[in-house]
Amino acid sequence: MHASLxxxxxxxxxKRYAPYADWREELIPAAFDREFVPTYxxxxxxxxxxHSSAELPLQGLHVALDPGHVGGDWAKVEGRNxxxxxxxxxxxxGELMLEVAQMIRTQLQDCGAQVSLLRETARPVNFKSPLxxxxxxxxxxxxxxxxxxxxxxxxxxxxxxxxxxxxTIRGELLARAxxxxxxxxxxxxxxxxxxxxxxxxxxxxxxxxxLVASNHLHVLILGCASTKEFSDKSQQRALATKxxxxxxxxxxxxxxVLARGLAKETxxxxxxxxxxxxxxxxxxxxxxxxxxxxxxxxVECPVIMLEPYVANSRETYPxxxxxxxxxxxxxxxxxxxxxxxxxxxxxxxxxTHYRSPSSSVDTALEVPNDMxxxxxxxx
Numbered sequence: 065m066h067a068s069l070x071x072x073x074x075x076x077x078x079k080r081y082a083p084y085a086d087w088r089e090e091l092i093p094a095a096f097d098r099e100f101v102p103t104y105x106x107x108x109x110x111x112x113x114x115h116s117s118a119e120l121p122l123q124g125l126h127v128a129l130d131p132g133h134v135g136g137d138w139a140k141v142e143g144r145n146x147x148x149x150x151x152x153x154x155x156x157x158g159e160l161m162l163e164v165a166q167m168i169r170t171q172l173q174d175c176g177a178q179v180s181l182l183r184e185t186a187r188p189v190n191f192k193s194p195l196x197x198x199x200x201x202x203x204x205x206x207x208x209x210x211x212x213x214x215x216x217x218x219x220x221x222x223x224x225x226x227x228x229x230x231x232t233i234r235g236e237l238l239a240r241a242x243x244x245x246x247x248x249x250x251x252x253x254x255x256x257x258x259x260x261x262x263x264x265x266x267x268x269x270x271x272x273x274x275l276v277a278s279n280h281l282h283v284l285i286l287g288c289a290s291t292k293e294f295s296d297k298s299q300q301r302a303l304a305t306k307x308x309x310x311x312x313x314x315x316x317x318x319x320x321v322l323a324r325g326l327a328k329e330t331x332x333x334x335x336x337x338x339x340x341x342x343x344x345x346x347x348x349x350x351x352x353x354x355x356x357x358x359x360x361x362x363v364e365c366p367v368i369m370l371e372p373y374v375a376n377s378r379e380t381y382p383x384x385x386x387x388x389x390x391x392x393x394x395x396x397x398x399x400x401x402x403x404x405x406x407x408x409x410x411x412x413x414x415x416t417h418y419r420s421p422s423s424s425v426d427t428a429l430e431v432p433n434d435m436x437x438x439x440x441x442x443x
Contacts, residue, residue, distance in 0.1 A: 073307055076312065107310075120175060123176035126178040126180070127252060136185075144158065189239045202223060237362070253365060254370065259282075259375065279379045280379055281324055281333070283331060285367075286357070305363070323349065372409075383400070
């Protein structure tokens, strides 16, 4: 055991944050030895203690909502832009999640909460363009082995794709984390997503745009760093901040409530992961997984990422099409509107978490007997 680390930290590293990493052989940074890390967020207990309005059950709570991805002109680069038939509406995760975020905001504000959206349009938070990442792309994309016209063309295409990805994925996530930590400074961040399955493939390996049977739900919090990731000093510092300011404990409590609320509202079975890039935080909870994702690691307040539904599943895709059709036609939403279902589940979970009288959480989230566990999640 590292002499400077308290037992609770060692246990959390072994169980949640680095269960597969040889972290005991790594040099733990001095950041882990700090006794105090300033925090800008309030815990659930602090919010409850300061609450004084019976009419506004979420008064004093500041929620930041991250509509995952971007959509719009960036949807193709993000790989989240598809439709099955020519007359269908395009399914763009960034745009769907912005709609969900706006619906959640309206309901939470009615309950007295302060709500901040990380973006209001289908445009990136990151102000840098792919051109700003060209030098980094050149350092990361292998040069061509020869200098034929075709090889140079392929190299240029690879540079362009990588620079776009650096801007719209990694750069975007870092910009969002900076916005949360330095400007918004909420009590928690909820990152809204909708999952998707790998497309089936033909015998020749080509992707087939055919809907899949799998449809499921999972909730993500920070954890499961690999040995390579844990040896990175910047990752060690980010992880140390999360452990010392105790945001990881708040994440775990809230993630359970959100998972239970989404499972009840959607009736979806839990997703599962193969390999060592994720771990169930508790064996009794099949819905909550820990992963070492950039946004989860860099945001200092409690942050939970939601992944309900599989957008290209036979069950979800028609519901998305129906939801988009009603919005385009400007007619009342259906009783089973999928985006309203998503937003209602999140709001009810937050009400339960911040207003329920008991601090205890029922961690058991059993899968109904008639639901089959889906195959591993690739995302």
